[in-house]
Amino acid sequence: MHYPESTQLNLLRRTSSKFTVTVIVDRCKECGICIAVCPTKVLSISNMINKHGYRPPEPLNIDKCIGCKLCEYNCPDFAIFVEKVEQP
Amino acid sequence: MAVTQYIHPLDKHLRLERIPTLYCPGCGLGIGLASMLRALDSRIKEGSIDPDKVFWVGGIGCSARMVFYVNYDSAHVIHGRAIPFAIGAVLANPELKAIVVGGDGDIAGIGGNHLLHAARRNVDLIVVMFTNFVYAMTGGQVAPTTPRGVKTTTTPRGNPEYPMNAVKLVTSLNANYVARASITTPHYIEQYFYKALGKKGFRFIEVVSACPEVYGRHIGLRNPVEMYNELKKRVKHKPKASIEEAEIDWDKGIVTGEFVDRDNPSYIEILRGEQSEI
Ligand SMILES: Cc1ncc(C[n+]2csc(CCOP(=O)(O)OP(=O)(O)O)c2C)c(N)n1
Ligand code: SF4
Ligand code: SF4
Numbered sequence: 406m407h408y409p410e411s412t413q414l415n416l417l418r419r420t421s422s423k424f425t426v427t428v429i430v431d432r433c434k435e436c437g438i439c440i441a442v443c444p445t446k447v448l449s450i451s452n453m454i455n456k457h458g459y460r461p462p463e464p465l466n467i468d469k470c471i472g473c474k475l476c477e478y479n480c481p482d483f484a485i486f487v488e489k490v491e492q493p
Numbered sequence: 494m495a496v497t498q499y500i501h502p503l504d505k506h507l508r509l510e511r512i513p514t515l516y517c518p519g520c521g522l523g524i525g526l527a528s529m530l531r532a533l534d535s536r537i538k539e540g541s542i543d544p545d546k547v548f549w550v551g552g553i554g555c556s557a558r559m560v561f562y563v564n565y566d567s568a569h570v571i572h573g574r575a576i577p578f579a580i581g582a583v584l585a586n587p588e589l590k591a592i593v594v595g596g597d598g599d600i601a602g603i604g605g606n607h608l609l610h611a612a613r614r615n616v617d618l619i620v621v622m623f624t625n626f627v628y629a630m631t632g633g634q635v636a637p638t639t640p641r642g643v644k645t646t647t648t649p650r651g652n653p654e655y656p657m658n659a660v661k662l663v664t665s666l667n668a669n670y671v672a673r674a675s676i677t678t679p680h681y682i683e684q685y686f687y688k689a690l691g692k693k694g695f696r697f698i699e700v701v702s703a704c705p706e707v708y709g710r711h712i713g714l715r716n717p718v719e720m721y722n723e724l725k726k727r728v729k730h731k732p733k734a735s736i737e738e739a740e741i742d743w744d745k746g747i748v749t750g751e752f753v754d755r756d757n758p759s760y761i762e763i764l765r766g767e768q769s770e771i
Contacts, residue, residue, distance in 0.1 A: 414500060429500060432512060436519030436705075436717040437720055466721070478531075478679040479721075481523025483501045 416490035419467040421452035425488045426476070435459035439485050440474035445466065445469040448476060506530045508564050516555065518580070519717020521676035521702035521724075525623060526559050528682035529592075536690050548589045548700065550579040552604060555630045556580065556596035556623035556702070573603030576611050579618045587761045591618040597638040598628045601659045608659075608697075612666035615694040616760040622659060622697070624741070625704035633707040633760050640743040645711055660699050660739045669694035671753035673739065675701040677725035681749060688751075694759035699726070701747055 414462050417428040426447065431453055440448045447470045452465035462485070464470065470487070475485045501514040507530075516522055521600040537543040547565045551557030553572035556731040560567035570578045593600075600608055600622040611618065626633040627645060635654070636649040642651045664671050670689050670691050674681040682700055703709070705720040727747050731738060734750040741747050758767075 416500075425570075427500070434513065434518035434645050436522075438519060438718060438721055441718045441721065459518070466580060469525055477502075478527070479524055479677075480527070481516065481520055483523070484509065485529060 417461060417463050419464040422469055422473045422477045423490055424439055424470045425490060427486055428461050428485050430461045431463035432482050433459050433477045438479050441455055442475045444478045503527060504532045506564050508562055511562050514562055517706035519705045522556055524676040524679050525682055525700045525702060528679040529686045532683045532687035533544055535687060546588050546590050549592045550575045552595050552599040554581035557599050558592060559594045571597055576604055576607035580616050583617050583632055593618060593620045597624040598636045602637045612668045612695050614760045615667045615757055617693055619689045619696040623700050623702045625702045625708055627708040629704045629707045643711055643748060651715045658741050660752055663697045664736050668697050669755055669757055670696035672708045672751040673699040673730045674750045675749055676703055677728055697745060
């Protein structure tokens with residue numbers, strides 16, 4: 406599996422022409438709430454295992470993201486956030 | 494040292510070395526905390542609150558433990574005594590913005606008497622009570638909010654007691670602001686907490702939370718997503734609900750909204766003689 410970006414913080418990040426969704430991998434506890442609340446099914450469980458043994462979500466269908474931030478607002482662990490892509 | 498790099502928009506409000514929290518996967522408390530921090534962030538950004546004057550107090554319990562995670566002055570005090578501790582602090586330094594967080598057991602159970610008198614005196618502090626229907630931290634004993642009939646570790650044949658409605662209770666006293674929200678509608682927690690931060694006197698917000706680990710186990714909703722969805726189904730948002738409508742009933746529905754919003758003279762205003770009711 407190839408992940409687009411990996412820094413010291415271990416991020417799962419995907420960007421569409423409009424939005425970037427970032428998952429802070431080692432904060433995730435695999436509760437599944439973000440996946441359940443996303444109205445357009447952007448997120449799915451990845452096959453990666455974080456340092457606490459949980460599988461974080463991955464914004465695979467990023468092109469469907471509408472930027473509603475429901476995933477960010479409903480995450481109990483500060484593990485996912487959404488940014489608007491600045492249009493040039 | 495652990496992570497010091499700020500990446501999530503709320504990171505600067507957190508003691509990152511203590512994140513992830515000790516909360517169980519899917520615990521609603523983190524959603525509530527994040528919503529409160531977004532409101533505080535807006536207040537700080539607009540310049541109406543000085544972060545150095547913000548002061549958090551929590552007693553004992555999973556909910557009260559929030560004070561451990563916020564990057565502000567905070568006190569973790571004995572069970573049920575967060576309100577009197579905060580009253581002492583604001584009387585000594587009325588410039589402080591005191592935020593009390595705690596569970597239904599801590600605030601309405603063991604600390605119930607303090608809640609009554611702080612509301613009656615309209616003391617200048619915000620109390621955010623997280624109702625998860627059980628004493629969660631200690632493994633699921635009956636709480637003053639546990640619905641009738643639920644089997645807990647201390648009510649193995651089903652809870653025989655009638656639960657209390659803290660919103661109705663506080664409304665019957667002299668609080669300036671009373672609202673209820675649910676972790677399934679984080680934007681309302683944010684909106685109400687934002688409003689509370691701008692007011693004086695006693696402000697009470699009940700946040701109905703999901704405890705999949707302990708309460709969920711008691712009622713057969715151990716999966717965090719199922720617990721979240723079941724709570725969401727029961728929440729009825731009524732923006733202009735009367736206090737008679739402020740039900741909190743697992744079967745009949747949980748009414749959320751704002752129930753009191755007024756500007757009676759606050760305790761500090763009365764003590765300073767700025768406003769006299771006498
Ligand atoms: C004086 C005292 N009595 C009892 C306890 C044990 N105790 C710890 S947490 C707790 C209940 C917490 O329930 P609640 O306030 O509803 O918070 P929650 O964990 O559900 O968020 C109890 C009884 C204690 N720590 N101190
Ligand atoms: S912002 Fe909304 S649409 Fe985009 S991933 Fe999050 S929940 Fe889904
Ligand atoms: S026991 Fe319940 S309230 Fe406490 S952290 Fe776990 S899920 Fe949350």
